[in-house]
Amino acid sequence: MARTKKQKAGKLSIADMRKIVNKRAGITVAHDLGGSNPTEVKEWIPTGSRWLNSIICRGKYAGIPVGKISEIAGLSASGKSYMAAQIAGNAQKMGIDVVYFDSESAIDPDFLANAGCDVENLLYIQAQSVEFVLETMEELLAGNENRMLFIWDSLAMTPAVSDIEGDFNPLSSMAVKPRILSKGFAKLTVPIANSQSTLLILNQLKTNITSNIAEARLEPYFTPGGKAAIYAYSLRIWLTARRGKSSFIYDDKGFRVGTEVKAKIKKSRFGSDARECTFKIVWAGEDVKIQDEESWLEAIKGSNHLTNAGAWFTLQYADGTSEKFQSATWMKKLQNEKFRHRVIELMEQEVILKFEKKEADAKEFYDIDGEE
Missing domain, CATH: 3.40.50.300 (P-loop containing nucleotide triphosphate hydrolases)
Known part of the structure; x- marks a missing residue:
């Protein structure tokens, strides 16, 4: 009796392989990372x-x-x-x-x-x-x-x-x-x-x-x-x-x-x-x-849009206007919606985006030596 030839396997797509794996596992363990x-x-x-x-x-x-x-x-x-x-x-x-x-x-x-x-x-x-x-x-x-x-x-x-x-x-x-x-x-x-x-x-x-x-x-x-x-x-x-x-x-x-x-x-x-x-x-x-809000001033001190002269700080808005304040009045200033929105905007720029884009010296973001 002639021996039956082994049937050649077809090419499987990633989706096909994913179905096979999930069927074998009994639960969804293979995922589309997209x-x-x-x-x-x-x-x-x-x-x-x-x-x-x-x-x-x-x-x-x-x-x-x-x-x-x-x-x-x-x-x-x-x-x-x-x-x-x-x-x-x-x-x-x-x-x-x-x-x-x-x-x-x-x-x-x-x-x-x-x-x-x-x-x-x-x-x-x-x-x-x-x-x-x-x-x-x-x-x-x-x-x-x-x-x-x-x-x-x-x-x-x-x-x-x-x-x-x-x-x-x-x-x-x-x-x-x-x-x-x-x-x-x-x-x-x-x-x-x-x-x-x-x-x-x-x-x-x-x-x-x-x-x-x-x-x-x-x-x-x-x-x-x-x-x-x-x-x-x-x-x-x-x-x-x-x-x-x-x-x-x-x-x-x-x-x-x-x-x-x-x-x-x-x-x-x-x-x-x-x-x-x-x-x-x-x-x-x-x-x-x-x-939380009390710490925001320290977080944005490195911004070019915040300057300090003695006891006074000057916050520059995107429209070119500015506003002066002292650290003692920081929390009161944050009650102003325009001021608060600008501070949050600067926090995003200084803390998140500058780190992401590497737009400043690394020592401004973390401990360079990796020590406590």
Whole structure:
């Protein structure tokens, strides 16, 4: 009997191959990058600081990327939780469900409400263990069709199950948490992207204790969680707070109610690594907020359309007219719609477009040496 010749395969188009892959996977995993796809960031959740939003992504006004895993790490009392509360409130306004994992049992409902959160529609969960947090997120992602913002406050303070059941000897559970996170983030990254949900990790900056002086100078801090977590992050923002007297905000009776914070983009898959900005956070009283508008003057000081002579500044409008003001009257001036519109226009030019087009010296945008 003659052997049947093998039938020659035809040429497949990219669209045909995409259908074959998706059929084999049982779900849509092959996408047309020219159209809608899970790797594209379609929306950003505002951080509460226009200046910070402007330095996160090259060439555009951004924020916390929807569909990705991000980290906000900081020193003690640098404003991590306060910024997370602002982000949570902004996410709710976008129709995103907020799930708040708290390992420190330190969140005050009044504080969240004052920061703009709808507390009654926010899911608060005590973070019992790293495994519990990861498994809960996995289950919610599988069962909820709405977009979600998961806030984990904080990764550093969340124990593993072996930590809870074991003794207090740190050597008995060495590197357990990084191994769990390595597996957990590998499992969750794709479901988070496909559901257009967001994971925001709050973490601590810890001093890098090493005998290598050069290493300590270049990397004075590190974050708990291991290197696998760092690879999973699309965005890392590090917060450091000054401790000088001039950096604090005081009320009319001299009590401290806030502090100045420096935000640095430690990692960005959006082309803005090492960029920096500063702003002040009010963390006491009824008006808990990031002093956003107060920081705009510093953001546009490099503009050719803003000149300074002594205590007076002169803002030049696009129509050729100008207006003088002092820093003490800055907030009052911003109430004028024409003045405010011009300031926002200059912020876009100075902070976003000049960086995108490389129209100024690099040192004006970020820390050249890459140091804290």
